[in-house]
Each structure stands twice: as structure tokens, then as C-alpha cells.
Amino acid sequence: AQKITQTQPGMFVQEKEAVTLDCTYDTSDPSYGLFWYKQPSSGEMIFLIYQGSYDQQNATEGRYSLNFQKARKSANLVISASQLGDSAMYFCAMRASDDYKLSFGAGTTVTVRA
Amino acid sequence: NAGVMQNPRHLVRRRGQEARLRCSPMKGHSHVYWYRQLPEEGLKFMVYLQKENIIDESGMPKERFSAEFPKEGPSILRIQQVVRGDSAAYFCASSLGGLEGDEQFFGPGTRLTVL
Secondary structure (H helix, E strand, O other), X not given: OOEEEOOOOEEEEEOOOOEEEOXXXXXXXXXXXXXXXXXXXXXXXXEEEEEEOOOOOOOEEOOEEEEEEOOOOEEEEEEOOOOHHHOEEXXXXXXXXXXXXXXXXXXXXXXXXX | OOOOEEEOOEEEEOOOOOEEEEEEXXXXXXXXXXXXXXXXXXXXXXXXXXXXXXXXXXXXXXXXXXXXXXXOXXXXXXXXOXXXXXXXXXXXXXXXXXOOOOOOEEOOOEEEEEO
16 A cells, blocks of 8 residues: 655745655555646646656756655655746655556645745 | 546536536547545545456445446546535546556546535
């Protein structure tokens, strides 16, 4: 079984600053993938970034980067240069390599202030 | 190059009625997944289907819920005799295959409200 923990229910960040969203996970699978999704107030789920458990480098996608610390079982999302449009709920998710089910955390709400 | 489509986007039902949620996967995708998001929670897996087959329905309630993905047409999630606790957002995702690296693309969701 897999468990995803996001301990920050809500965060405020000033526009143009960076914000780090915490995600820890628990799994016995040797190979897995970690995902971050953004859910704006309109409700859709937008894929942001993916990290494979055997990837040597941390994943980056534009202003999003994933701080992957395998030994600590953490996969924190860093959003740099926050914009007002980044205000949304952010979900961390994982999937074992031999599985298809995504397991999601409870989410973190980010509010970007002008 | 349309993405995953779901309809309706919003659905209101009274207790005891039936709800039918539709999902059209991305072109070329034959794997469909349904997830449910209760208020203030993350998404929870319900069921995984391929064309004409239910592969895994371990996350689906045993009663009142059913899903299908026919050879032709969209995938349907059906909830019979809805209750207030069924109020949630229901997301469909599709992928090219069911393996690692096969990214699941999500639809916009259907928000079901049971009065």
C-alpha cells in the first residue's frame, strides 16, 4: 500500500517569491513515480511534473522543480517566481512502476498575494 | 487534438435518482480510469477499464456503482439510487497504456450534487 502525506493545508506566498510544498510518501515498492498536479478553482487537474524513483537528477519543468530526497522519502515541489495564477490546490501523487493506480495526498492550497 | 472530455460538467440529482457520468478518452487512448474527489480531499481511485473490460474495480463501492467502457462510445460511470454522500467531483483519466511512464491525462471532472 502507498501513502502520501501533505502536511501543509494552506500557504500564502508573496508574488515573485518562491514557495516549497512538502510531500512525503511511504511505499514498499522498489520502483515508483511521483507526480504533482495543480487544481485551480475551476476544478480541472493539471499535470505539472514527474519524477521517477531511479532518476538521478531532480525533475524541472519551467518554474517548477521537484526536490527529490529518496532516503527521506520526500518529493517537495518548488515553485519559483510565484505568479497570481499559481493560486490553486496542489496535489502530490505516486504510482508504483508495476501499477496503474495513482495515490494522492490531501493537497495544499496556495494563495499568491500581490 | 482534444483532451479527455467529460460530461456533464455539473450534475444535480435528488436522492434516489440515477446519475450517469460520461468520459471520452483522448484520441488513441484505450485505458480509462475513474477517480472520486470528496470535498477537501485528494482523488481516490475507483476503477480501471480497457475497451469492453473492467480490469480493476477495487476502489468502487460494491453497491449502486457500476462502470463500463464499450467498444464504441464513451466510458460511463453509473450511480444508482444516489445518496447525499455521493456528492463529489468525479474525474476520468486516460492513458495510452497501463504501465510506468504512461501518463494519465485527466478530464475536467463532473461535479455531482445530490440534494
